[in-house]
Amino acid sequence: MQNIFYGRSFLAEKDFTGAELYTLIKLAEHLKELKAQRVPHEYLKGRNIALLFEKTSTRTRSSFTIAANDLGAHAEFLGSHDIQFGKKESLSDTARVLGSMFDAIEYRGYEQQMVEALAEESQVPVWNGLTDSWHPTQMLADFMTIDEIFGHLKGIKLAYLGDARNNVANSLLVTGAMLGVDITLVAPSALQPTQAVQALAQSFATETGAELVITDDVDQGVKGAQVLYTDVWASMGEEAAWAERIALLQPYQINMTTVMKTGQADTIVLHDLPAFHDLETTMAQAVHQQFGLTEMEITQDVFQAPYAKQFQQAENRLHTIKAVMAATLGELFLPQTMVIQ
Known part of the structure; x- marks a missing residue:
């Protein structure tokens, strides 16, 4: 059966239903236990993920990086001084280039319309690490x-x-x-x-x-x-x-x-x-x-x-971000949502 999360972006909480959010929380609790028991869970082996940061971060950057490593993926950090985003290259052009090279993109920055445009133009899953409007992974x-x-x-x-x-x-x-x-x-x-x-x-x-x-x-x-x-x-x-x-x-x-x-x-x-x-x-x-x-x-x-x-x-930022990444980019068996308790 198809994973209901596969290929979807997470730009704001309303992108998913309450039951889907709760399912991600329970998946995160499971992944937390796997990590504690040192059980490998490389659901994203061979995947490449762009970490696009316009705002500085401790927890978000660390969580996405370690989550990618635990899942077997490679995460590439792209800070505001590392690429031409918004300076010599438009958002649309940047998104299309990143989408052609990476399997998914994380964005942490200012305007919500930026992360939404990234998702539309890149054609790969995009995850909101924080904007001025919403903070869904938090x-x-x-x-x-x-x-x-x-x-x-x-x-x-x-x-x-x-x-x-x-x-x-x-x-x-x-x-x-x-x-x-x-x-x-x-x-x-x-x-x-x-x-x-x-x-x-x-x-x-x-x-x-x-x-x-x-x-x-x-x-x-x-x-x-x-x-x-x-x-x-x-x-x-x-x-x-x-x-x-x-x-x-x-x-x-x-x-x-x-x-x-x-x-x-x-x-x-x-x-x-x-x-x-x-x-x-x-x-x-x-x-x-x-x-x-x-x-x-x-x-x-x-x-x-x-x-x-x-x-x-x-x-728990680590475990929940890992759940989002695994669910939307991994070949997991997640056919239905859980009832919120």
């Missing part, structure tokens, strides 16, 4: 982590605090709705998602029964949450916005008080990293010198607490 890792810890997804309440207009918040709202997870975005009114994103998420929530809430009230938003999630207050390219973001988002910091407000004994904390929880980076030191802050979106005591699962979440 979502698989996030919800895999929740599934591992709680044993299910449906009915879990996740509260995200911070900039709710960014790609992570957009993706959490939509993906949670697709998977039947209750999502609350807790953010000041100036940093809440667009009506278009809310409408898209609600269309999925109507089918799955997920409850979606968008509020600026921290007490209301985190009450009953089994998962607290946050992200940096200013994304790549937004460093000039630090003063504005700090003024708006300090009340939305995840600290011990925030955790206690959930009223749950088993609450976990997630962060897609990097995190500003200390002064061990040059950027954190610069912010400290200008604004006097030693911590930003998450405090050091929460970040180091046993219920903070950001490093398990980070590792």
Whole structure:
């Protein structure tokens, strides 16, 4: 029987159904176990994959590279200074050249239309490693982590605090709705998602029964949450916005008080990293010198607490990216989707 994922691109969460996303999560859990047991799983032996990066990365680049190696494929990193993309050569020309040489392309950059055009012009599977609009591979890792810890997804309440207009918040709202997870975005009114994103998420929530809430009230938003999630207050390219973001988002910091407000004994904390929880980076030191802050979106005591699962979440980037690559490019037997639990 045909693998239902084969040859498909993964440009945004809505490219797949909720059941298909859950199937990829369960496949990732299986691949994680194979790796832990050192069982070979070279489903992509002989394949060549282009890793096209316009934005820098730690987890995404490492995950795609190691996943390709584990699957028996060769990954070629193409940074913004390595090729003529957008400088001497158009997107269309670049996509057609890469599509003729590589079996698949990963893209991490800025505009969503770039990754969509790559998929259309290259005629090979294209995977979105991050754009300003969506972060689909991150979502698989996030919800895999929740599934591992709680044993299910449906009915879990996740509260995200911070900039709710960014790609992570957009993706959490939509993906949670697709998977039947209750999502609350807790953010000041100036940093809440667009009506278009809310409408898209609600269309999925109507089918799955997920409850979606968008509020600026921290007490209301985190009450009953089994998962607290946050992200940096200013994304790549937004460093000039630090003063504005700090003024708006300090009340939305995840600290011990925030955790206690959930009223749950088993609450976990997630962060897609990097995190500003200390002064061990040059950027954190610069912010400290200008604004006097030693911590930003998450405090050091929460970040180091046993219920903070950001490093398990980070590792799961590898396993979920591997699942996407294997499912869409490998000769796997995946004839049907799994029921979301």
